[in-house]
Amino acid sequence: MIIRRTLRVPAIDGPPGDGAAVARQLDATLLGVGFTASRELMEHVSGLEPGVAMDLAVRVIAAVRELVGDHVRHNSYFIGFPDDVPDTVEFWVSCLRDALARAYGVKVAKRELRARLRTLPVNLLALPWYGRYRHTYAELLAAHDELIASAQDRITVLHLGGALEQEITSLYLRLAGSVTPLGEADLAILGELAVECLDGEQPESVPVRENRAVVNVARLAAGRPLAGLDTVTDVLRVACAASAGDVSLQAPTRFRSFRRRERRALLAALDRVVADNRGKLADVTPHARRWQRLGERLHPHEHGYFPHAREVFAVARGDRKARSLAGRVELAFASGDVRRAVKLLSAAPGLLLRQLDRVLRKASPDDFGEVLTALSGALDGVSGRVLCSVREHLVNRAEPDAVRVFVNRNRRAWTTDDRRPPLDGAVVARTAGVLDAELARRLPEPARLVVDPVVLALALPLSGKASEGGFAIMPRGSVTPVRGELLRFFTYWRQATRRTDYDLSALLLGDQFEYEGHVSWTNYHDGGAYYSGDITDAANGATEFIDVPLADMRARYVVPQVNIYSGEGFDEVAESMFGFMTRDRVRRGRPFEPRTVRMRSDMRGSGRVALPVVFARGEDGSWSAKWLHLYVRGASWGNRTEVNQVSTAMLVRAVMRREYLTVRYLVELLRRKAGSYTAYQPGMSLDQPVTFVGVERPDGLPDGSEAITLDRLNELVPE
Structure with missing residues (x-):
């Protein structure tokens, strides 16, 4: 998993020996799959006892083959593809003729075949020839010449990492401390690493709430206190994740039965959140049905010493009212009072940024100054990811468009007519300038910045x-x-x-x-x-x-x-x-x-x-x-x-x-703060530590360099 996720091979603490022959075999095999071993990795394998070196080589090759999809046999229906692909209808007719010949034991004439086609329905899926391989994978290989080598073949470098424990801890800290939400695959990895690293080094903070929930599931299972939960929804996420449900709360979760120790931990966390801020009860209503089902598993009535936690379930049942901030904002917009809506939103900086387009559409020229003032005051309480998202949104709002596209967290997309009027270009420019200044302030000041130009056209991975x-x-x-x-x-x-x-x-x-x-x-x-x-x-x-x-x-x-x-x-x-x-x-x-x-x-x-x-x-x-x-x-x-x-x-x-916010945007902000800036060229010699930004880490970076590559581009996004 470490190799596939990071393209780094953990160093093996094995007996020394002469593994040079194994290292050469490894590199030759890797080239056939489009990879090569870095100089440090070759030296490491060469210095191991041959048996240990061979075990490592086998694992490395298996990992990279799976990475590019070479761990399975890719057969083709037509054995000579692409050279022997027939006409579509001719092929279907041949399949039907074969089926009739099997059924009647004789070859069917074209006239009779046409007559049968006029009177009988045809199910292609039921024809013996259709949709099933008619040759083995070995026969496919025999029918094709070897691939001619080319200098244009992809070559991906595998680097030597630290010890396995060090690589595990490093990846855990990176995933847990990510400033952007993780995908499903990385969330699953984080869940495994959180258990593995329970007693080891922990990140200073876990900014993304979904990541925080996954880390807390490991703590819940081990009987450790839950950490970093500051909303009731945070606790709900932990319960969903612990039940193998959807931590993003997009899909329903079937809650499992919790042990008494786990019930106490979840209720105690709820009690602390509400006791610190009673206004947090307003967050219950959007997920009331989930809270009702969770209450059936936690039995809050059995725990009288958590009175504030019991209030959560009272709100979920409707026994107690808790008007949300969003509801008060809607009332302000409905009455046409934009300034009041902005004042209310200022108490929730994240909500203000997410409602910014609506505020700018509703605000009059006289209101705009107050909107910018509220925006400037709210920026410090908003994550860099949200600032980048809003900045990208503004880029696409100065011109009208007929279609609006929506994408949910499951990557399900749909379109609808865009009936919003475009925003005034001057308004967009001034608002974007405020965001640019804040993002620039948060970025580090690299001494020497080296950037591969290929990476500049990649979209920022905001999620x-x-x-x-x-x-x-x-x-x-x-x-x-x-x-x-x-x-x-x-x-x-x-x-x-x-x-x-x-x-x-x-x-x-x-x-x-x-x-x-x-x-x-x-x-x-x-x-x-x-x-x-x-x-x-x-x-x-x-x-x-x-x-x-x-x-x-x-x-x-x-x-x-x-x-x-x-x-x-x-x-x-x-x-x-x-x-x-x-x-x-x-x-x-x-x-x-x-x-x-x-x-x-x-x-x-x-x-x-x-x-x-x-x-x-x-x-x-x-x-x-x-x-x-x-x-x-x-x-x-x-x-x-x-x-x-x-x-x-x-x-x-x-x-x-659509115009996406690319790596170029943040690199330009970084460039203004860097001591020096260099556009990387393949084979370039670097003699001092640098901050490198590129798709892949080049071989031979000086010691002490920081490499931000494709799997770490989200680290460019400021906190």
């Missing part, structure tokens, strides 16, 4: 929920170049308990996001792109591919999507992933070559249609990828590209036209 787990995953809104003659994307899934059919497809859109075609199981090739064939059962895992020759593609936008046709959802299957590769046409090779994988993403959203990324052709003919990490609700059965192409095109248009 781990805006991306997925996997390899080389960029935050939603990031733009990265796509180089190579051939783009090949793929999806793999393995069902858990019932037959599951996922369908990889590509929607082709024009300059104005109009429909220009599609590639899917209903249309095997279009616009030069080819589909590898439809697999309808994934008991042993299944892979589908689509090839896009970039120079020949007439469409402006290529939108990969994974549709659930039937069976288990993305969050129900045993495993599911999406990724893409790039290569030149002459290089041949298997359909899946790990060293050509540029990105591999888990798919764990709650929708029935996944939209991982969109590929766009620029005015100069170059291609780039903009990361989406979105899911659309879709239908419960039978999702197809042709059916959802209008809603998908609308969603893609909204995301492509």
Whole structure:
């Protein structure tokens, strides 16, 4: 887990010896998967006893193969894909003719076949030839030449880390102390590390409440006092997380039975929160039903020595009223009293920032000065993540737009007409200036700042929920170049308990996001792109591919999507992933070559249609990828590209036209405070410790350097 999450290999405290041969074998094997060992890692493996070195090498190779998706066998329905993909209808007819020949024992003539097609319904999924591999993985390998080596192959460096205990503690402190919410994968890792590090070093603070709840679950299970809980909702999150429920409170939780010791701990925490501030009772109402169900498990009536905790459940039952601040703000807006609304919101800085767009729309020119004053006074009580989010929001509000896109914490997306009037450009500029000044004040002053220009176009990771787990995953809104003659994307899934059919497809859109075609199981090739064939059962895992020759593609936008046709959802299957590769046409090779994988993403959203990324052709003919990490609700059965192409095109248009706050924004603020600034070039020699910002840590950074790489970009966001 440490290797996959950090690209660092923990140092092994093993007997010394001559492991040089093992180190050379390790590096050669890693190159075949698109990785290489740093000089320090090679030296470490070389200095170990050969048996110990081999054990370490095996673990390293297994970890990186899983990272890029090479731990499973990626077979293709058509054995020679992409060379032998037939016409769609011709293939269906051949499947039907085979089925009739099996049924009647003779080859069916075309005239009789047409007659039967007119009178009988045809279920493609029931045809013996359709949707099932007709060759083994070994036969697939034998049918393809080896991949020709290229200097353009991806090479990712694995670095040597500290001792295992040191790496565990370091990752725990980073995740627990993150200033942005973690994604599902990282939250699960944090839960494991919190148990492992219970008696070790703890972070000075856990700023994000969801992370705080996960850490407190470990403390609750061990009988330790709960820490850092200052709202009643914090306690509710702990109870949900301890019941294996949704710590974000977006989905219902079935509370488990708590031990008496755990009930006392949760009630004691509630009692302290309310005793310190009775106004906290107003936070109960939005989650009243959850509190009622939790009360059935905690039995507060049995604990008379926690009177304030009992008040929480009285409010949840409706026996006691607690008007919220949000309710008083709504009354002020309803009466048209913007100044009163701003005064009320000033008592809750976070709420003021989240209501800022509404305040600016309702405020008159005479009110604007008071709004800026209230905003300036509230900034100190708001996290840097919220300030960046509001700053990004303002960038997109000076111009009108027809479509407004919403994305929830489960990455489920939908669009609606945007009926809000745009904000005045001067108002946006002055408000943004206040936020810029505050963010600049909070940033550190690096002595020597070195930045890889590639990282500047990446969106700031303001939430781990805006991306997925996997390899080389960029935050939603990031733009990265796509180089190579051939783009090949793929999806793999393995069902858990019932037959599951996922369908990889590509929607082709024009300059104005109009429909220009599609590639899917209903249309095997279009616009030069080819589909590898439809697999309808994934008991042993299944892979589908689509090839896009970039120079020949007439469409402006290529939108990969994974549709659930039937069976288990993305969050129900045993495993599911999406990724893409790039290569030149002459290089041949298997359909899946790990060293050509540029990105591999888990798919764990709650929708029935996944939209991982969109590929766009620029005015100069170059291609780039903009990361989406979105899911659309879709239908419960039978999702197809042709059916959802209008809603998908609308969603893609909204995301492509949205301006995201990128790493460039914070780097420019850092640059003003840095002692020196250098744009990094591959192979550059650095002789003094630096603060490096880039996608990957370069080999040979001077001792004492700080490297903020892709997995740590959220650390750029100030607290």
